[in-house]
Amino acid sequence: xxxxxxxxxxxxxxxxxxxxxxxxxxxxxxxxxxxxxxxxxxxxxxxxxxxxxxxxxxxxxxxxxxxxxxxxxxxxxxxxxxxxxxxxxxxxxxxxxxxxxxxxxxxxxxxxx
Amino acid sequence: xxxxxxxxxxxxxxxxxxxxxxxxxxxxxxxxxxxxxxxxxxxxxxxxxxxxxxxxxxxxxxxxxxxxxxxxxxxxxxxxxxxxxxxxxxxxxxxxxxxxxxxxxxxxxxxxx
Numbered sequence: 001x002x003x004x005x006x007x008x009x010x011x012x013x014x015x016x017x018x019x020x021x022x023x024x025x026x027x028x029x030x031x032x033x034x035x036x037x038x039x040x041x042x043x044x045x046x047x048x049x050x051x052x053x054x055x056x057x058x059x060x061x062x063x064x065x066x067x068x069x070x071x072x073x074x075x076x077x078x079x080x081x082x083x084x085x086x087x088x089x090x091x092x093x094x095x096x097x098x099x100x101x102x103x104x105x106x107x108x109x110x111x112x113x
Numbered sequence: 114x115x116x117x118x119x120x121x122x123x124x125x126x127x128x129x130x131x132x133x134x135x136x137x138x139x140x141x142x143x144x145x146x147x148x149x150x151x152x153x154x155x156x157x158x159x160x161x162x163x164x165x166x167x168x169x170x171x172x173x174x175x176x177x178x179x180x181x182x183x184x185x186x187x188x189x190x191x192x193x194x195x196x197x198x199x200x201x202x203x204x205x206x207x208x209x210x211x212x213x214x215x216x217x218x219x220x221x222x223x224x225x226x
Contacts, residue, residue, distance in 0.1 A: 004156070033213065042119075042202050042216030043157065058213060090156050092214075100145040100206055102214060104156035 002027050004093050004105035012111045013081050021076040021108045023091030031055070031097050032074040034066060037088040037107070049074055050097045078110075086112045116140055119203050119217025126224050132190040134220045136203035139184065143205040147214070148177065148188045151200045160201075161188070193224045 005024045013019050025032050031050045035043035045058035049068035063079040072093075078085055088109050092102035118137045126132045136146075144165050149157035163170045163177040163186065170177045176189040190197055200221050204214040 006156075035214075040219070042117075042204075042218050043214070044216070045213035048213065056213060092156075100147070100208065101159060101162070103159065104149075106154070106156045 004029075004091055004103055006089075006091050006105040006108050008108060009106070010109045010111075012113065014113050015081055015083060017081050017112075018077065018079045019081060019110060021078075021089050021091075021110070023074045023076070023093075023105060025072045025074070025091075025093035026103055029093035029095050029103070030072050031094045031099070032068055032072065033092045033094070033102060034074070034076045035090040035092065035104075036060070037090055039087070043090055046076070048097070055097055081112045083112050086110060116143075116215045117203060117205050117217045119220060121220060122218070123221045124223070126193045126222065128193065128195060128224055128226045130193050130224075132193045132197065132222055132224070133187060134201055134203070134222070135185065135187045136205075136217050137183075137185045138205050140205070140207075140215075141184070142207050143215075144208050145206045146177070146179065146186050147204050148175075149202045149204060149216075151202065151219075157202060190222075193222075195224045195226060198222055198224050 033048040034046040037043040047057040048055045052068045067075045088107040090107045092104045147162035148160045151157040174191045179186040203217045
């Protein structure tokens with residue numbers, strides 16, 4: 001069974017640029033959630049995708065957007081990057097939206113200069 | 114508003130000792146309480162979880178104690194080992210599962226020989 005994978009591992013961008021992060025869900029999982037983890041903090045929920053539709057969103061501005069593909073993989077896009085966007089971005093998958101258990105990938109470390 | 118408060122921020126325990134991490138929540142609608150373990154450079158890994166219909170759950174050296182009336186739950190790590198040194202996060206969410214996990218700020222545990 002393949003776990004959640006994310007790419008790239010690390011990324012450095014400058015303020016104002018745009019970034020796309022990618023996630024492949026665990027085998028058999030059709031629901032993907034994205035979290036932002038600032039240094040020294042717990043993860044914060046950005047949004048969840050199920051059946052290629054956004055299925056819940058946290059307190060993040062519209063410049064954070066996402067996609068889910070038919071194979072359940074997902075992308076997180078962030079436009080107009082700000083310094084405070086520097087964080088570890090985590091993708092978590094679950095077998096379905098009714099499951100509480102979420103399984104996290106290793107994350108993408110984004111640094112905005 | 115921080116919905117899940119975690120303490121202590123850091124903890125040093127002797128090898129073989131008991132590590133205790135506490136969390137308190139505010140939202141009485143929460144009914145799923147997991148603990149995650151995170152090593153540096155890795156994503157959080159689900160360790161153990163409890164629902165409010167039981168007061169305690171044990172898996173190996175890890176035990177969750179849950180006090181519904183006090184809105185508190187704790188993680189006990191028995192016979193702590195240097196390999197347990199990591200950051201631990203408590204979290205909470207509501208049923209059904211398409212509600213996001215709300216995380217505490219984390220506890221950095223160091224187990225020294």
